Amino acid sequence: MAKLKSVTPKGALKDQWTNHKNDINLVNPANKRLIDVIVIGTGLAGSSAAASLAEMGYNVKAFCFQDTPRRAHSIAAQGGINAAKNYQNDGDSTFRLFYDTIKGGDYRSRESNTYRLAEVSANIIDQCVAQGVPFARDYGGLLDNRSFGGVLVSRTFYAKGQTGQQLLLGAYSALSRQVAKGKVTMYTRHEMMDVVMVDGKARGIIARNLITGELERHGAHAVVLCSGGYGNVFFLSTNAMGSNVSAAWKAHKKGAYFANPCYTQIHPTCIPVSGDHQSKLTLMSESLRNDGRIWVPKKKEDCKAIIEKSKRAEDIPEEDRDYYLERRYPSFGNLVPRDVASRAAKERCDAGFGVNKTGNAVFLDFASAIVRYGKLEANIKNVKNPTDKQIKEWGRAVVKSKYGNLFDMYKQITDDDPYFTAMKIYPAVHYTMGGLWVDYNLMTNVPGLYACGEANFSDHGANRLGASALMQGLADGYFVLPYTIGDYLSKDIRTGAIDTEQKAFEEAEQNVQTRIDKLINNNGTKSVDHFHKRLGKVMWDKVGMARNEKGLKDAIKEITEIREDFWKNVKVPGSANAFNPELDKAGRVADFLELGELFAQDALDRKESCGGHFREEYQTKEGEALRDDKKYAYVAAWEYNEVPSKAKLHKEELTFKEVELKTRSYK
Amino acid sequence: MKLTLKIWRQSGPEDKGAMKTYPVEGIDGDMSFLEMMDVLNEQLIEQGEEPVAFDHDCREGICGMCSMYINGQAHGPKRGVTTCQLHMRSFKDGDTIYIEPWRSKAFPVVKDLVVDRSSFDRIIQSGGFVSVNTSGNTIDANATPIEKENADKAFDAATCIGCGACVASCKNASAMLFVSAKVSQLSLLPQGDPERKSRALNMVNQMDEEGFGNCTNTGACSVECPKEISLENIARMNREFLKASVSKE
Ligand SMILES: Cc1cc2nc3c(=O)[nH]c(=O)nc-3n(C[C@H](O)[C@H](O)[C@H](O)COP(=O)(O)OP(=O)(O)OC[C@H]3O[C@@H](n4cnc5c(N)ncnc54)[C@H](O)[C@@H]3O)c2cc1C
Ligand code: SF4
Ligand code: FES
Numbered sequence A: 001m002a003k004l005k006s007v008t009p010k011g012a013l014k015d016q017w018t019n020h021k022n023d024i025n026l027v028n029p030a031n032k033r034l035i036d037v038i039v040i041g042t043g044l045a046g047s048s049a050a051a052s053l054a055e056m057g058y059n060v061k062a063f064c065f066q067d068t069p070r071r072a073h074s075i076a077a078q079g080g081i082n083a084a085k086n087y088q089n090d091g092d093s094t095f096r097l098f099y100d101t102i103k104g105g106d107y108r109s110r111e112s113n114t115y116r117l118a119e120v121s122a123n124i125i126d127q128c129v130a131q132g133v134p135f136a137r138d139y140g141g142l143l144d145n146r147s148f149g150g151v152l153v154s155r156t157f158y159a160k161g162q163t164g165q166q167l168l169l170g171a172y173s174a175l176s177r178q179v180a181k182g183k184v185t186m187y188t189r190h191e192m193m194d195v196v197m198v199d200g201k202a203r204g205i206i207a208r209n210l211i212t213g214e215l216e217r218h219g220a221h222a223v224v225l226c227s228g229g230y231g232n233v234f235f236l237s238t239n240a241m242g243s244n245v246s247a248a249w250k251a252h253k254k255g256a257y258f259a260n261p262c263y264t265q266i267h268p269t270c271i272p273v274s275g276d277h278q279s280k281l282t283l284m285s286e287s288l289r290n291d292g293r294i295w296v297p298k299k300k301e302d303c304k305a306i307i308e309k310s311k312r313a314e315d316i317p318e319e320d321r322d323y324y325l326e327r328r329y330p331s332f333g334n335l336v337p338r339d340v341a342s343r344a345a346k347e348r349c350d351a352g353f354g355v356n357k358t359g360n361a362v363f364l365d366f367a368s369a370i371v372r373y374g375k376l377e378a379n380i381k382n383v384k385n386p387t388d389k390q391i392k393e394w395g396r397a398v399v400k401s402k403y404g405n406l407f408d409m410y411k412q413i414t415d416d417d418p419y420f421t422a423m424k425i426y427p428a429v430h431y432t433m434g435g436l437w438v439d440y441n442l443m444t445n446v447p448g449l450y451a452c453g454e455a456n457f458s459d460h461g462a463n464r465l466g467a468s469a470l471m472q473g474l475a476d477g478y479f480v481l482p483y484t485i486g487d488y489l490s491k492d493i494r495t496g497a498i499d500t501e502q503k504a505f506e507e508a509e510q511n512v513q514t515r516i517d518k519l520i521n522n523n524g525t526k527s528v529d530h531f532h533k534r535l536g537k538v539m540w541d542k543v544g545m546a547r548n549e550k551g552l553k554d555a556i557k558e559i560t561e562i563r564e565d566f567w568k569n570v571k572v573p574g575s576a577n578a579f580n581p582e583l584d585k586a587g588r589v590a591d592f593l594e595l596g597e598l599f600a601q602d603a604l605d606r607k608e609s610c611g612g613h614f615r616e617e618y619q620t621k622e623g624e625a626l627r628d629d630k631k632y633a634y635v636a637a638w639e640y641n642e643v644p645s646k647a648k649l650h651k652e653e654l655t656f657k658e659v660e661l662k663t664r665s666y667k
Numbered sequence B: 001m002k003l004t005l006k007i008w009r010q011s012g013p014e015d016k017g018a019m020k021t022y023p024v025e026g027i028d029g030d031m032s033f034l035e036m037m038d039v040l041n042e043q044l045i046e047q048g049e050e051p052v053a054f055d056h057d058c059r060e061g062i063c064g065m066c067s068m069y070i071n072g073q074a075h076g077p078k079r080g081v082t083t084c085q086l087h088m089r090s091f092k093d094g095d096t097i098y099i100e101p102w103r104s105k106a107f108p109v110v111k112d113l114v115v116d117r118s119s120f121d122r123i124i125q126s127g128g129f130v131s132v133n134t135s136g137n138t139i140d141a142n143a144t145p146i147e148k149e150n151a152d153k154a155f156d157a158a159t160c161i162g163c164g165a166c167v168a169s170c171k172n173a174s175a176m177l178f179v180s181a182k183v184s185q186l187s188l189l190p191q192g193d194p195e196r197k198s199r200a201l202n203m204v205n206q207m208d209e210e211g212f213g214n215c216t217n218t219g220a221c222s223v224e225c226p227k228e229i230s231l232e233n234i235a236r237m238n239r240e241f242l243k244a245s246v247s248k249e
Helices: A014-023 A044-056 A094-103 A111-131 A163-181 A246-253 A286-290 A300-307 A324-328 A336-355 A367-381 A386-413 A468-490 A503-520 A526-544 A549-569 A581-605 B033-046 B118-125 B148-158 B165-171 B174-187 B190-209 B220-224 B232-248
Strands: A036-038 A060-062 A183-187 A190-199 A201-209 A215-219 A222-225 A264-270 A293-297 A362-365 A423-433 A450-451 A634-639 A648-653 B004-007 B018-024 B097-099 B109-111
Touching: A014 A094, A036 A044, A036 A201, A036 A549, A044 A060, A044 A163, A044 A183, A044 A468, A060 A190, A094 A111, A111 A163, A111 A468, A111 B190, A163 A183, A163 A300, A163 A386, A163 A468, A163 B118, A163 B148, A190 A215, A190 A300, A190 A503, A190 A526, A190 A581, A201 A222, A215 A503, A215 B004, A222 A246, A222 A468, A246 A450, A246 A581, A246 B004, A264 A286, A264 A336, A293 A300, A293 A336, A300 A336, A324 A336, A336 A362, A336 A423, A503 A581, A526 A549, A526 A581, A581 A634, A648 B148, B118 B165, B118 B174, B118 B190, B165 B174, B165 B220, B174 B190, B174 B220, B174 B232, B190 B232
Parallel strands: A036 A060, A036 A222, A060 A183, A222 A450, B004 B097
Antiparallel strands: A190 A201, A201 A215, A264 A423, A293 A362, A362 A423, A634 A648, B004 B018
């Protein structure tokens, strides 16, 4: 395989994107009609890409495994989307958003991509508002903002706790409009099973109709993967049940490099695990840290009393509480970045200060915010001597208007009412910064194969700041890919439709069929979930929030064993030629069992701590992450090997022109 | 907890289908309803039987994929929640629970509890959007202030998750609540104004074409809607539709 070429444009950061757009090849409108593009996934990245490509004139085929494009996992995003609009006049700018994102990512992302993301961010908000996305507004009718972790400005746009839903429904409506026009053909309940390569280029896919089980061949001049992240390799995560790595993994097997697989985001504020039956974890949006204060008791006997239910959070006096984030990081306080907040929670719980029966929970408390808002309301209402009860009542109403749906969700799950007692939270796997390696044009190293959104690796380095995944998904899909793909497709205006009867398609289809038959006919004894849970446990215990050499080596060994056991003993009921969710799941878990090994290998190889990747051997005296910029300021891009831990490493050295590499400090 | 489950089994659209009885044990009050179904399915796989097919994805009440008709109610006994948010603490040891798919001509059964709701997509395709391209040249988002009250109302309507519980709860299998939620959202916002007439006409037409029934204002839909979408939206859509029909003539 050729050397990695990031095709970063020349010139100062602020001119690169404009220059690049002027320099790249375009396809004229009449010729776009001759070109077919496949888009896998209809989340923010996929829906926006498919709609925009169709508007430009390309013929698009879009695929998703849910029953409608509107249910893609992006729908679940809660808190908000960043944009450098500076509506609050608090000194925000493209450069500041770029800088915060690079720094937040612990200096492990590509400068040019991150700058472009910040640059197009403002336009995203304009676009969404034009589509009818009902963002939160203030009494003057203008857009409202909130703050997220790792930044000192208010640049996050939101729609209560349902920002992802509203943005996705906006993109879905744009997509629906193109479906109605016949420019997009939508394939729901379809799963991409493989990428088809012709003469070294991605020229189509094999898809499986999940209702009938039929395999289908689809040809195209380019294939765009917007298939989301792979957090479910941990079994328990905040991702939807169906989120998977398979599309990206199939591309990896066909030659696309997988970059930084070990960069995972463990989100600090999720509802803790309650028992073995647990099938997924639920996020409590980071926006809650605007108003919620995180703490544990200072005294272990108080922790014990809380676990035994003889005391509740509100019974612990102020002086016996340890607001550990405010204590350790006075300048950012509860709004430190996610990786920092997660490790700090783990540190307190490991030290024995956890507040639930598993010992793995800390408090997220709204009592002071309720009083603060209540007093403000009293002023607004012009009530001179409000009672305590009035203050709390009014305060709760304000909190409800901001986070109502999150509070309801918490109550549904835990049976505890956070308006009256502190929430209990713990970190959980949430997002994967790693993904397919892409160049500045968002093309993988395989010609004609693109990756957008969470499926690629490009913008967030080793740690993603809150509210920037939605931004990236829409930036990629609305504003970047539709332009950059033209550069490649301009050479395809005379190619003509891709023939799906050719050998490459036949072979690919045959391989897919063989694997499906193997799964269905295996006649083992254990369910797919059995293996998935075992894999998840190894990943969480040894490749999770804190990693070390021995643990990682053990993990690689154990994952290999689980994988062998899977292929010998997995039991997939039902038939291959019918609707069979167990079979769908089996294929996905099989891929996770390969990815998990590469993931651990990447973590083993990176002998430093950066962002979400924390190696116990590399930390400061205060327990902060210790980077090694001399040796590890690179993107680790792995070339496929049948034994994932033996994959070949390719390095893309990261060079920084406009930011100085510093130790991140949120103190 | 020990429970008796009576579940609708139907191998495919052509099959007639029937209720079957399954006992389950070891159910904890902290489990979600779908986690209880996971327990049953693990049990079935172990016994060499086919697991019960049901739709689900996010399991936090936002994707709209889960869709079970539980003891005669869409999404079960609690108000304002989806099936995936229903927890087993809402049931008692020894209970018998009836679980069926959504039933409506416009939502044919795919398998067991899974139905085909693509008719909802086609309704949105008929007009549930603002016709604006991603040119990158849209006006600044703050150039058009929107009265907070309208913005909030538009938001409330826009929280519909497209689950179809409204249709399943309606004795006429009407899709009015779903359709009106989208029509309302866009008619409350200045961005949706230019197309308001064609939108109302086209979406209502498509709804009729898909075979959904008429609305007789019983309000069952809003009661069972997990997002508590208000009946006000139906009134608003009727006004929109009427205005549009009159001006067409
Ligand atoms: C609970 C939660 C809350 C979040 N909140 C925020 C937030 O407030 N702000 C923020 O910026 N980010 C947030 N994030 C992160 C953000 O939501 C995601 O990173 C982002 O939405 C991913 O979008 P996507 O388009 O890349 O992929 P997804 O939305 O995951 O879409 C993936 C698509 O690919 C399809 N697909 C996958 N595999 C296949 C296959 N093999 N064949 C066919 N189709 C396939 C799926 O059907 C789906 O349509 C949150 C994430 C979670 C889990
Ligand atoms: S209106 Fe309510 S019940 Fe109907 S689809 Fe929307 S969310 Fe579901
Ligand atoms: S599974 Fe998504 S709403 Fe229930």
